[in-house]
Amino acid sequence: MNHFDYRNGILHCEDVPLTDIARHVGTPVYVYSRATLERHAQVFQKAVAQAGKVDVAFAVKANPNLAVLRVLAREGMGADVVSGGELERALAAGMAPERIVFSGVGKTGVELAQGLDRDIGQFNIESEEEGMELAAIAAAKGLVADAVLRVNPDVDAGTHAKISTGKAENKFGVPIGHAIAIYTRLAALPGLNMRGVALHIGSMLENLEPLAAAFGRIGTLVETIRSGGLSVSHVDLGGGLGVPYRPGENPPTPEDYGAMVARVTKGWDVTLMFEPGRVIVGNAGVLLTSVIRVKPGIQHPFVIVDAAMNDLARPALYDAYHHFDPVAQTREMMTANIVGPVCESADTFAMARECGAVRAGDLAVFRTAGAYGATMASTYNSRALVPEVLVDGGRYAVVADRIAAATIMGAERVPEWLMS
Ligand SMILES: Cc1ncc(COP(=O)(O)O)c(C=O)c1O
Ligand SMILES: N[C@@H](CCCC[NH3+])C(=O)O
Numbered sequence: 001m002n003h004f005d006y007r008n009g010i011l012h013c014e015d016v017p018l019t020d021i022a023r024h025v026g027t028p029v030y031v032y033s034r035a036t037l038e039r040h041a042q043v044f045q046k047a048v049a050q051a052g053k054v055d056v057a058f059a060v061k062a063n064p065n066l067a068v069l070r071v072l073a074r075e076g077m078g079a080d081v082v083s084g085g086e087l088e089r090a091l092a093a094g095m096a097p098e099r100i101v102f103s104g105v106g107k108t109g110v111e112l113a114q115g116l117d118r119d120i121g122q123f124n125i126e127s128e129e130e131g132m133e134l135a136a137i138a139a140a141k142g143l144v145a146d147a148v149l150r151v152n153p154d155v156d157a158g159t160h161a162k163i164s165t166g167k168a169e170n171k172f173g174v175p176i177g178h179a180i181a182i183y184t185r186l187a188a189l190p191g192l193n194m195r196g197v198a199l200h201i202g203s204m205l206e207n208l209e210p211l212a213a214a215f216g217r218i219g220t221l222v223e224t225i226r227s228g229g230l231s232v233s234h235v236d237l238g239g240g241l242g243v244p245y246r247p248g249e250n251p252p253t254p255e256d257y258g259a260m261v262a263r264v265t266k267g268w269d270v271t272l273m274f275e276p277g278r279v280i281v282g283n284a285g286v287l288l289t290s291v292i293r294v295k296p297g298i299q300h301p302f303v304i305v306d307a308a309m310n311d312l313a314r315p316a317l318y319d320a321y322h323h324f325d326p327v328a329q330t331r332e333m334m335t336a337n338i339v340g341p342v343c344e345s346a347d348t349f350a351m352a353r354e355c356g357a358v359r360a361g362d363l364a365v366f367r368t369a370g371a372y373g374a375t376m377a378s379t380y381n382s383r384a385l386v387p388e389v390l391v392d393g394g395r396y397a398v399v400a401d402r403i404a405a406a407t408i409m410g411a412e413r414v415p416e417w418l419m420s
Helices: 018-025 034-051 066-074 082-091 111-115 128-138 176-185 209-227 255-262 277-285 314-316 405-409
Strands: 005-006 009-014 028-032 054-059 076-079 100-102 122-125 145-152 192-198 235-236 271-274 285-295 302-305 325-328 333-339 349-358 363-366 387-394 393-402
Touching: 005 235, 009 018, 009 028, 009 034, 009 100, 018 028, 018 271, 018 285, 018 363, 018 387, 018 393, 028 277, 034 054, 034 066, 034 255, 034 271, 034 277, 034 387, 054 122, 066 082, 066 387, 066 393, 076 082, 076 271, 082 100, 082 111, 082 349, 111 128, 122 235, 128 145, 128 176, 145 176, 176 192, 176 209, 192 209, 209 255, 277 285, 325 349
Parallel strands: 028 387, 054 076, 054 271, 076 100, 100 122, 122 145, 145 192, 192 235, 235 271, 302 333
Antiparallel strands: 005 009, 028 285, 285 302, 285 363, 325 363, 333 349, 387 393
């Protein structure tokens, strides 16, 4: 079931024509479907439940909008956060503190203390040094922090180098060969309750084999830790499942993933934790944009849209593909370079893309923009910060305002000593 579909020739999100949103909110704007978010949350949770006792924490970094988090909290998801800011968002959205996992390679002392004060469920420690600091802060507060050790299994996830996290040269976790020694030393500290291990080998994985290989290594590690007399009650398997960005693409489904997890983790006797991001929100959002004008090019025309790399950074950063569709359905096709107005050649959404024909003034969408879209937006070129809308059946709400360039300028100061 697709909640972004054409009805009477106009692209809708659920029951709302995107033309209505463009008219009332303006463009560019992110549009999310509540029904899709709910369906994805349900499908993922059901799929991993095949593996036994599980706990699912949404990776807030993928889409930290408060309304989106609220929808997911109502579907029973916890939160995986990577900063004090994300922690406060998860709590503000109504996520239970005990369902919050604090990941991140560089948590500061202030953030570790914040997590303890907020009584979160688990810290995912990324180094012995971090573990020692957390133990000391917890002990000084008379607390014991529940923690797992993030392990780097040295597996090639087969994804884009910039979003791969489980190779030895990546900054994440402790090398798997050092894990037992570090786990043993941390488990002896009074401020910590070491209860397991974690891994996350990368994002947008289109193949289950690297995940299965990494989980297999973790299974062996769990056995070795236990044989040393220490306990392991939790294993956090991270996130990373890919989604289809191109028509006809078929990455493994949550069901395939859940079945693989059940097979590989059989007999582990732990609570399995998951941190899905993209698979929950990616296809629940589009970036709605207007065509400013179409300019002739040498090989192909340039379709210049009012969204840019500051609104959706993924094509510029990772050469990522986002499908482009006109809001008014058409049979007429064109081959075009689709670009934004920002003064960089990197501000290119697609080169030589075959797409439905558009003209100046037309509306169009970039699909699969719900993950790592608005959250990575900036105000480069003194552009406004892009707003967000959540659709629910026939109604919608602006869930993040457009922040005008003038408002952002209002937070800047020219010191008095430069005024004369
Ligand atoms: C530790 C951790 N957990 C979960 C995620 C979510 O990943 P994804 O959006 O690929 O599911 C990430 C990002 O890749 C991450 O770094
Ligand atoms: N920002 C990346 C994903 C990063 C995952 C973070 N751990 C993307 O858009 O694909």
